[in-house]
Amino acid sequence: MPFSFSYVCDLLQRLEDNRLARSGLRSNTVIIQEWFRGHHGFLHRDDHKSAPLLSALLPEKRTDRVYFIREKKLQAIIGRALGLGRSRIAELGRWTNPEAAIDKFQPNPISPTDRSVTVEEIDGLLHSIAAACRFSSPSVRSSAENGPADQELSLGELYRRLSARDAKWLTRLLLKNYEPVVLDQRVVCAGYHPLLPTILKVQDDLAVAGRILDTLKLDRTVTGKSELAEYLKPTLGVKIGRQMWMKGRSIKHCLSMVQGRVSCEEKMDGEYCQIHIDLSKGRDCIQIFSKSGKDSTRDRMALHDDKHHKVLGFHKIRKHVSRSGSFLGTDKDSQAHPWEHLMIVYYDLLMVDNESLLAVKHSERFQRLKNVITQVPGRSSLVKREFIDCGRPSAVSDLRRVFAKCITARGEGLVLKADDPYFDFNTRWQPYHCCPIKLKKEYIGHFGDIGDFAVVGARFDAAKARTYSIPGLKWTHFYVGCLENKDEVQRFGKQPVFVVTNVVELNAKQLAAFVSSVNPESIRPEENRAISLRIEPGVDCGKRPSFIFPTPPVFDLCCFSFDKEGNTGFWSPRFPTVSKIHCDRTYHDTISFEELQEMAANERKSPPPEDSQELLGWIAALENSESRRTGDTASQATISTVAESVAQSPQPPNPGNQQCLAAQNITTEEMADFTRQSQSAHVAVAAEQHPRAEQDPALLQRPGSLRGPSAGQRRGGSLGEPAGALPGHPNEPVAPRCRSGATHAAAVTACRGGRAFELRPAHQANTGSRREEPPPSLQASLSFHEARLQSFAARSLATLAGSGPAGAQEAxxxxxxxxxxxxxxxxxxxxxxxxxxxxxxxxxxxxxxxxxxxxxxxxxxxxxxxxxxxxxxxxxxxxxxxxxxxxxxxxxxxxxxxxxxxxxxxxxxxxxxxxxxxxxxxxxxxxxxxxxxxxxxxxxxxxxxxxxxxxxxxxxxxxxxxxxxxxxxxxxxxxxxxxxxxxxxxxxxxxxxxxxxxxxxx
Structure with missing residues (x-):
C-alpha cells in the first residue's frame, strides 16, 4: 500500500520544531519511536514495500544513486515548474544571502489537495534521475531505459503537487541532507522493524534489505535474531556491513577494550574495498565496493612503486584510476610513471565457496585467507601484523613498542583486532565485542598539532548555518592559509600574499566564541586591497570565499597527516580541525608556506632503522602520555619518572596526602583563576568530543626537530618524531601554550578587550592523569639548532642526548x-x-x-x-x-x-x-x-x-x-x-x- 510523503514530512517537521523549541524539549529518539508506533498499521501490511520509505528516511544511505543536482540547478527547476517571474526567482535565491537568515515557506497556490504524493512515486522518480547519471552504480544505470524521457520536467511536476512544507523536505531529500534535522540510522532501523539492523549488517543495501524484510514478513518463519542468523548469509554483489570501529585514545585505553591474543595490523594509507568474486561470470567476475557501499570496481586500489619498493601516498592513486571514466583532480599531478602501479592488500575473508565466515574467529578467517591468496610482490600481499597477549603483565609495553615501530616506519597507525567473530548475532551484549580499534598517534595527546594558520576568508552555507542556531551568522566555512612572502612582510612591510591550503569548520561553541570575541572585519572579495590570495582550483572543490578578512585572525590547527589535494600541487594538512582560536596573535606569528611544505616533506621522508634513537624516543614519548597505573610493566629498555602535571581535573587535590602532593593535578578553577591573573588574550576553543578530551598528555615534539621561527609552528621535522619536545631535550613534556589549560578540549577561555570569560561544556577530561618523563638515557638525540651551529651543539645541548637516568645523575x-x-x-x-x-x-x-x-x-x-x-x-x-x-x-x-x-x-x-x-x-x-x-x-x-x-x-x-x-x-x-x-x-x-x-x- 502506498505511503504518503506527507507523513514523512510530519516526522521531519516535528524534529525541526523540537530543536527550535525553547521549552518542553524532547528526545529525538522518543519522537521517532512515537512516529513509527503511530504508523504501525501501515508499515506491517503485507503489501507495503520497505525500500521506498527507508530511502526517504535515510537518503544518505543510497550511495548507489547520484542525482547530479545541486542547489543552483534545483532552483532553476523549481522556478520553471512553478512558473515564477524574475522577481519571484530572485526571492527564491535569497537562501544564498547570509543576511537574509530565512528558512520559511509560503503556501503553494498551484498545489492540488486531492492527489497526495507517495514515497513510492518519489523513489521511482529519483531512481530514474540517478539512472541517467554516469556516476551512479552500474545496477542503477542499467535501468535507465525504464525512466521518463525528461526527468527534470517530471521533477518539476512533482513540485507543483506538493505543499510548500513538503516541497522544502523534498528539496533536502534530493540534496541528501536533512540538516539541521539528523535521523539516527540505528533508531530509524530499529523503530521500523527489530530485525532490520541485523539484516543491514549482512546485506548493507537499503533496497536489498527492504526486499528481505518484506519476504520475512510474508513467511513469518523468522521471528528472532538467532533464527535470522541461520537464515542470512553473505550474497555476492551485495556489500557486507562494516564492523563498529572504535578509536583508541591511549595505549591503556586500547587494552581496556580487548582481551586475550590481539592482532596488531598495519593501517594502510589507501582506499577501503570489499571484493566479491563470482567465477561463474567469466572475465567480469570481480566486483569491488567502497566503504560507503557504492560499486567502485574501477577505483579501489593502493599504489605501489617498483622503483623504491614501497607503497606510495594516497594522493598518487588518482592519476592511475578513473572515476566513472574521468580522471579527477589530476591537473597539478605528475605523470603516471611506468614503475607505479596499483596494489591490493588483503585484511580479511568473509565468505568462500558459499560458506559464510562471519561467525568464525579472526585467527581462523586469516588463516583461510592465507590459503586462498597468492601473494605477488608489488601487486598483492597480506597485511603486516604482530601479536600481543593482553594477559601478560608486559602487554602495555609490548603494544607501546609495536606502535612506536609503526610511527618510526612512517605508518598511518595500527588496527587492533581481538580474536572475535566478524559479527556475533548472540543476543547477549558484550562491550567492544567484534569491534576493531584504530590507533593513530594523532588520537593521543597533542601529537597531531601543526601550528597557527591565518584565517583569510570565509563563505556562507545555508544548510550548515541552520545547524548552529546563531542569529545573524555570516560565516560557516573558513579559508586558512600560510604566508608565501613572510620574510618580505616582516622586513619590508610588503603586502602579504597568502596561499590558501584548507577550508575548515568550527563547532557551535567555537563559532559562538569566534563571533563574540574575535568578530573580524570582513569585506567583499572585489573590495579587497589589503591582502593577496592564491587559491588553487582544487581547494574547496572550486568554491571561493564570499568574505575576505583584511586583518586575518589566527586558528591553531591539528591534523592526521599531510596530503596533496587534487588540482593543488602542494602539501596541505589532511583532515584539519581547529583546536584553538587566538585573539592575541596576528598573521605574522603563523607558519609560512615554506615551513609547511618543509614540515610535510620531513614527515614523508624515509624512515630510520628500527634500532634508531627515534624509536626509543617514541617509546618514551608514548609512555609520557600515559598515567602510571598498576599493571603497567615498563619495558626493560624504558624507565620513566613521574613529573608534575598541569592537567585539569574535576577532583580537587587532597590536602592530607603529603606524599602525592608534588604530582597532583591543578584544578580547572585554579588554572582559570591563574589565566585571569595573567591577563592573557588566548581564545582556546576546542571541539566537543575531541580526540584529546580524555587526557591531558604533554605536548611532545619530534626528536631532531625544532620549533619554527614563529610561535605558530609546532609540528616538527618528521611524522615519526614526537610533536612538541624541547630542543636539546627531546622527550621532556612541553607546557601548553594557553595558560588556561587549553590542552583540554573541555576548557574554553577567551579574552576580549581585557575581559576574560570561560565556556565549559559538561564533558570534562579524564581525571587523575599524570604525565611521566622518560629518562635522559632513552631520549632521542637531536640538535637544538641548524648545522651551522656545530660547535655550539657539540659543547652544550648535545650533552642532553646521552645523559644518564635520574638516579645516576644524583649519585x-x-x-x-x-x-x-x-x-x-x-x-x-x-x-x-x-x-x-x-x-x-x-x-x-x-x-x-x-x-x-x-x-x-x-x-x-x-x-x-x-x-x-x-x-x-x-x-x-x-x-x-x-x-x-x-x-x-x-x-x-x-x-x-x-x-x-x-x-x-x-x-x-x-x-x-x-x-x-x-x-x-x-x-x-x-x-x-x-x-x-x-x-x-x-x-x-x-x-x-x-x-x-x-x-x-x-x-x-x-x-x-x-x-x-x-x-x-x-x-x-x-x-x-x-x-x-x-x-x-x-x-x-x-x-x-x-x-x-x-x-x-x-
Whole structure:
C-alpha cells in the first residue's frame, strides 16, 4: 500500500520544531519511536514495500544513486515548474544571502489537495534521475531505459503537487541532507522493524534489505535474531556491513577494550574495498565496493612503486584510476610513471565457496585467507601484523613498542583486532565485542598539532548555518592559509600574499566564541586591497570565499597527516580541525608556506632503522602520555619518572596526602583563576568530543626537530618524531601554550578587550592523569639548532642526548667536575660560594616570595633573562616579582664583571665553613618559541666565555620562561593547602618542574 510523503514530512517537521523549541524539549529518539508506533498499521501490511520509505528516511544511505543536482540547478527547476517571474526567482535565491537568515515557506497556490504524493512515486522518480547519471552504480544505470524521457520536467511536476512544507523536505531529500534535522540510522532501523539492523549488517543495501524484510514478513518463519542468523548469509554483489570501529585514545585505553591474543595490523594509507568474486561470470567476475557501499570496481586500489619498493601516498592513486571514466583532480599531478602501479592488500575473508565466515574467529578467517591468496610482490600481499597477549603483565609495553615501530616506519597507525567473530548475532551484549580499534598517534595527546594558520576568508552555507542556531551568522566555512612572502612582510612591510591550503569548520561553541570575541572585519572579495590570495582550483572543490578578512585572525590547527589535494600541487594538512582560536596573535606569528611544505616533506621522508634513537624516543614519548597505573610493566629498555602535571581535573587535590602532593593535578578553577591573573588574550576553543578530551598528555615534539621561527609552528621535522619536545631535550613534556589549560578540549577561555570569560561544556577530561618523563638515557638525540651551529651543539645541548637516568645523575660526579671532552653528561653549576654573584640578583629586604617566603628557591639563583623575555612585564614584574626578585641580568658578560682573572666562578671564600654563603646557581630564562632569538642569545652566552676556577668551561642551564608560570601555580596551590614544598622546585631533581622546560646548556 502506498505511503504518503506527507507523513514523512510530519516526522521531519516535528524534529525541526523540537530543536527550535525553547521549552518542553524532547528526545529525538522518543519522537521517532512515537512516529513509527503511530504508523504501525501501515508499515506491517503485507503489501507495503520497505525500500521506498527507508530511502526517504535515510537518503544518505543510497550511495548507489547520484542525482547530479545541486542547489543552483534545483532552483532553476523549481522556478520553471512553478512558473515564477524574475522577481519571484530572485526571492527564491535569497537562501544564498547570509543576511537574509530565512528558512520559511509560503503556501503553494498551484498545489492540488486531492492527489497526495507517495514515497513510492518519489523513489521511482529519483531512481530514474540517478539512472541517467554516469556516476551512479552500474545496477542503477542499467535501468535507465525504464525512466521518463525528461526527468527534470517530471521533477518539476512533482513540485507543483506538493505543499510548500513538503516541497522544502523534498528539496533536502534530493540534496541528501536533512540538516539541521539528523535521523539516527540505528533508531530509524530499529523503530521500523527489530530485525532490520541485523539484516543491514549482512546485506548493507537499503533496497536489498527492504526486499528481505518484506519476504520475512510474508513467511513469518523468522521471528528472532538467532533464527535470522541461520537464515542470512553473505550474497555476492551485495556489500557486507562494516564492523563498529572504535578509536583508541591511549595505549591503556586500547587494552581496556580487548582481551586475550590481539592482532596488531598495519593501517594502510589507501582506499577501503570489499571484493566479491563470482567465477561463474567469466572475465567480469570481480566486483569491488567502497566503504560507503557504492560499486567502485574501477577505483579501489593502493599504489605501489617498483622503483623504491614501497607503497606510495594516497594522493598518487588518482592519476592511475578513473572515476566513472574521468580522471579527477589530476591537473597539478605528475605523470603516471611506468614503475607505479596499483596494489591490493588483503585484511580479511568473509565468505568462500558459499560458506559464510562471519561467525568464525579472526585467527581462523586469516588463516583461510592465507590459503586462498597468492601473494605477488608489488601487486598483492597480506597485511603486516604482530601479536600481543593482553594477559601478560608486559602487554602495555609490548603494544607501546609495536606502535612506536609503526610511527618510526612512517605508518598511518595500527588496527587492533581481538580474536572475535566478524559479527556475533548472540543476543547477549558484550562491550567492544567484534569491534576493531584504530590507533593513530594523532588520537593521543597533542601529537597531531601543526601550528597557527591565518584565517583569510570565509563563505556562507545555508544548510550548515541552520545547524548552529546563531542569529545573524555570516560565516560557516573558513579559508586558512600560510604566508608565501613572510620574510618580505616582516622586513619590508610588503603586502602579504597568502596561499590558501584548507577550508575548515568550527563547532557551535567555537563559532559562538569566534563571533563574540574575535568578530573580524570582513569585506567583499572585489573590495579587497589589503591582502593577496592564491587559491588553487582544487581547494574547496572550486568554491571561493564570499568574505575576505583584511586583518586575518589566527586558528591553531591539528591534523592526521599531510596530503596533496587534487588540482593543488602542494602539501596541505589532511583532515584539519581547529583546536584553538587566538585573539592575541596576528598573521605574522603563523607558519609560512615554506615551513609547511618543509614540515610535510620531513614527515614523508624515509624512515630510520628500527634500532634508531627515534624509536626509543617514541617509546618514551608514548609512555609520557600515559598515567602510571598498576599493571603497567615498563619495558626493560624504558624507565620513566613521574613529573608534575598541569592537567585539569574535576577532583580537587587532597590536602592530607603529603606524599602525592608534588604530582597532583591543578584544578580547572585554579588554572582559570591563574589565566585571569595573567591577563592573557588566548581564545582556546576546542571541539566537543575531541580526540584529546580524555587526557591531558604533554605536548611532545619530534626528536631532531625544532620549533619554527614563529610561535605558530609546532609540528616538527618528521611524522615519526614526537610533536612538541624541547630542543636539546627531546622527550621532556612541553607546557601548553594557553595558560588556561587549553590542552583540554573541555576548557574554553577567551579574552576580549581585557575581559576574560570561560565556556565549559559538561564533558570534562579524564581525571587523575599524570604525565611521566622518560629518562635522559632513552631520549632521542637531536640538535637544538641548524648545522651551522656545530660547535655550539657539540659543547652544550648535545650533552642532553646521552645523559644518564635520574638516579645516576644524583649519585654520580657533578658535571662541573667533568673535563670538557665529556659532552654526554649534563653539566650543572658549581656549588661553591660566590658573594659577588650573589649581588647580581638583588632581593630587597622587604621583597619576599608571595606564597613560600621561607622556602622559596629563587633567592639562591642568579638569573639571566634574554632580551625578548626581559621586555615582557608579565614575566619580569609578575612572575619573578612574586618571588621577590626585583633585578636580574640581561647580558652574560655581567657574570664576568666582578670575577677575578676573568673567571665566572671565583675562589670560594669560606669554603668548607658551614657559615659561608653558598654560591648562587646560574640559570638562563629564554623563549624557546623564538628560535632565532634564542639561538643568538645562547651563542652570546658561549661567546662570553664563562669559565670555572680551574679554567674549564662553565655550563649554565637554560629554561623556557613558562616554567615560571607553572611554579607560580604550584606554589599557590601549596600555600592554599598549607603544604610544604617537596622536590618539585629543585633544579637538579628528577621530578623537578624545571626539567619539563629545560631548553639546554650554554
Amino acid at each position: 654520580g660526579p657533578q658535571p662541573s667536575e667533568q673535563p670538557a671532552d665529556q659532552p654526554n653528561q649534563p653539566a650543572q653549576p658549581d656549588q661553591s660560594t660566590d658573594q659577588a654573584v650573589n649581588n647580581a640578583t638583588v632581593e630587597t629586604a622587604s621583597a619576599r616570595c608571595q606564597f613560600l617566603p621561607d622556602t622559596c628557591k629563587f633567592p639562591t639563583y642568579s638569573i639571566l633573562v634574554s632580551p625578548c623575555v626581559a621586555g615582557f612585564p608579565w614575566v619580569t614584574d609578575n612572575l619573578l616579582g612574586s618571588h621577590g626578585v626585583s633585578e636580574f641580568l640581561r647580558d652574560p658578560k655581567e657574570w664576568l664583571d666582578t670575577q677575578p682573572g676573568g673567571t665566572s666562578t671565583p675562589a670560594p671564600s669560606g669554603t668548607g665553613s658551614s657559615g659561608g654563603p653558598r654560591r648562587r646557581e646560574k640559570i638562563i630564562i629564554v623563549d624557546r618559541r623564538r628560535k632565532k632569538a634564542t639561538v643568538d642569545f645562547l651563542l652570546s652566552v658561549e661567546a662570553a666565555g664563562l669559565k670555572r676556577r680551574n679554567g674549564e668551561r662553565e655550563y649554565v642551564p637554560a629554561y623556557d620562561w613558562r616554567v615560571l608560570e607553572e611554579i607560580y601555580v604550584e606554589e599557590k596551590k601549596l600555600h592554599a593547602n598549607g603544604q610544604a614544598p617537596g622536590y618539585q622546585f629543585d633544579l637538579n631533581h628528577a621530578s623537578s618542574i624545571w626539567r619539563k622546560f629545560w631548553v639546554g646548556l650554554a
